Amino acid sequence: MTTLTASYERCRRLHARHGRSYYLATRLLPGWKRRHVHALYGFARYADEIVDSFDVRGDRAAALDAFASQVAAGLAGEPVRDPVLPAFLHTVRSFGVAHGDIAAFLRSMRADLTVTRYATYDDLLGYMEGSAAVIGTMMLPILETVPSARDEAREPARRLGLAFQLTNFLRDVAEDLARDRIYLPLEDMAAFGVTEADLRGPSTGRAVRELLAFEASRAREHYAAAAPGIAMLIPSSRPCIRAARELYGGILTEIERSGFAVLERRARVPRRRKLATFARHLLLSAATGRAELRAVVDAP
CATH class of the missing domain: 1.10.600.10 (Farnesyl Diphosphate Synthase)
Structure with a gap:
């Protein structure tokens, strides 16, 4: 299982690599807030990479379903294996991020598989x-x-x-x-x-x-x-x-x-x-x- 510290670092690296303009802007936040923004970005980017990373649509769908299942399990308080989710779930709990927004995001990611x-x-x-x-x-x-x-x-x-x-x-x-x-x-x-x-x-x-x-x-x-x-x-x-x-x-x-x-x-x-x-x-x-x-x- 990925530690919370390692998960936040994984999200930060995803943000730094793929969201350079936004990452630069994030450095203007108070230090304690930055890692939580990285966590949201890491979650979104990781889901997006699942949608784009496989040649076969069925493989993408299966991977996204598995990721969504882990998100649901984590929101219910169960342990998760995915490396970005400990940081994301910690941020969600810490700030009361709306679960409906998370569900809406995953629905749009699923739409990218077929629409x-x-x-x-x-x-x-x-x-x-x-x-x-x-x-x-x-x-x-x-x-x-x-x-x-x-x-x-x-x-x-x-x-x-x-x-x-x-x-x-x-x-x-x-x-x-x-x-x-x-x-x-x-x-x-x-x-x-x-x-x-x-x-x-x-x-x-x-x-x-x-x-x-x-x-x-x-x-x-x-x-x-x-x-x-x-x-x-x-x-x-x-x-x-x-x-x-x-x-x-x-x-x-x-x-x-x-x-x-x-x-x-x-x-x-x-x-x-x-x-x-x-x-x-x-x-x-x-x-x-x-x-x-x-x-x-x-x-x-």
Whole structure:
């Protein structure tokens, strides 16, 4: 059985390897919170890797079912063998993460085994509710909200998760298609005259670029709707989420700057800009952390 310390380290390494922008932003959180964010990321990434790691669909389904069974057993207080689950379950118990959000996430992962196209944007949103929006709401107890905004903060957290995932979908059109998945609504493709063959081409044609610009505007709407939620978090959590929003929004900006040429190259935020974003928020992160500690020390 994996020790709790080893499990948290496994999750941290998964986060550092696969979620570099988000991992960098997480370093702006108070130290004690970081490992819990790593645990949520490690859980989500591990499930995602199961869905993508086997050539045979039946093998993927069996592996995901086994993982879901271990999650259910762990939530019921039974011992688990999977190396990421001790940290994840400890985080869930420590912060009261909603079990319904966990179930919704696993349903969306299961959908990836059989659903490869989405007819409408509403259909895609249904998938994203489990694969992205609930990640935002699972984060909330860890980040902590100001008392007056506990319920109100849920919707901005959902919208930020949706914004991040739509950004990924636009960036990863070619990568997803290599797995026979298209996360661009079919009715939107039809409206812009885009075929699957157009998405397989070596270059991004005009119709595809116009389609991607339309979907990018939807992502921007989600970013805008998420923005008020940052002020609903306690001060020491705000620099992390501001930085994450800027870094993921930066990926979308790079896509736009390229003229939506996503089939030619994968959009990335330049390393220098990433570090500048981190540095800009670092001083505020340290100051808010010290202020919260002083408030505890000075309390009667």
